[in-house]
Amino acid sequence: MSSAADSASAGHVAGEPPLWLPYYRAPFGAAIRRFFRKYADFSGRAGRAEYWWWTLASVVVHLVLFVVASLISGDWNRAGTGDIGVISSFGIVSLPTPPDLAHAGAGAIGAWGIDLLANAFALGTFIPGLAVTWRRLHDVDRAGGWFFISFIPLIGAIVMLVWTVSSPQPGGARFDRLPAAAYVPRPVA
Template sequence: MNWYLKVLKQYADFSGRARRKEFWFFNLIHYSIFAFLIFLIFFVSDNFEKDPDTILFVITALYFIATLIPLLAVTVRRLHDMGQSGWWYLINFVPYIGSFVLLIFTCMDSVSKPNKWGDNPKGKNNFNAIDQIGKE
C-alpha cells in the first residue's frame, strides 16, 4: 500500500525514476480498486437487469479520472528508469503491438548507473551515494 501512496504523493511528477516494484504495486492496487468498483456496479444492478446506481458510476469515473495522471507519471518514470524517454509511452497507441512493447519495457530491469533522470532508485551501484561517503 505504501507504493500506491508514494505514487499518489508524486501526483504529476514526470521527472525521476521509478522501480519495477513501485510501478507494479501501484498498478496492482489501482486495477484492484477499479475492478472492485466495477464489481459493485455489476452487483448493485443485478447483472445489469435494472438500472445501476448512478452514484457508483460517478465514483468509478471520478476515481479513474483522479488516478489517470499518476498512472501516466509512474509509467513515464518507469521508462526513465530504463534509460528511455517518456515519449516512448506513445508507442501504446500503435495498434496490436504497441501495448505489448510497452509491457516489455516496463518488465525490463533498470539501468544500474545514474542516468540523466537521476540516480538508481534501488540504491544498488548508486555511484553518487558512494562518492558522498566521508563528506558529511
C-alpha cells in the same frame, strides 16, 4: 553532496530512499504512498515495484467497483449502455449516462453512482498513472515520450509490457535529479 539532514527534509520514511530516487522492491504501502506523493512528477525514475503495485491497486479498485455496480443493478453486461468513452490511465473508461429516473429502479441509480465513482477515480489518477509510467520508462533508459507507442494497437501494448517488466538500466540514472551517489541513507533506529 547531500547530507542526512537533506534526506530528512525530503519527506521520506526512514529506510526508504528519498522521492527523487527509485524505490526498488518497494512494499505495497510504500509504493502507493510514493505514487500519490509524486502525483504529477514526471522526472526521475520508478522501480518495477512502484509501477506494478500501483497497476495492481488500480485494477483491483476498478474491478471491485465494477462488481459492486453489477451486483446492485443486476446487469453484468454494462459496457453497451450508450456511454461516452474517455481515455484513462489504463484504457477507455465509459462515462455513464444517467438512468431514466421515471423507469429506473433503485439498483440502476445506485449502479450509476458507483460508475460515477469509478470514473472519478480513473480521472483523478490519470496524471499520476501517466507520471509513474513515464518514470518507469526512465528507469529502463527510455525517454518518457516513448509512452505514446502504447497507442499503436497490440504492438505498442506488447512493447510497453516488455519495457515495464524489464530490469533497471544503468543509463536511466541520467534522468535522476541528483546522482544516486549523493544520497546518504539515514541509519534505521
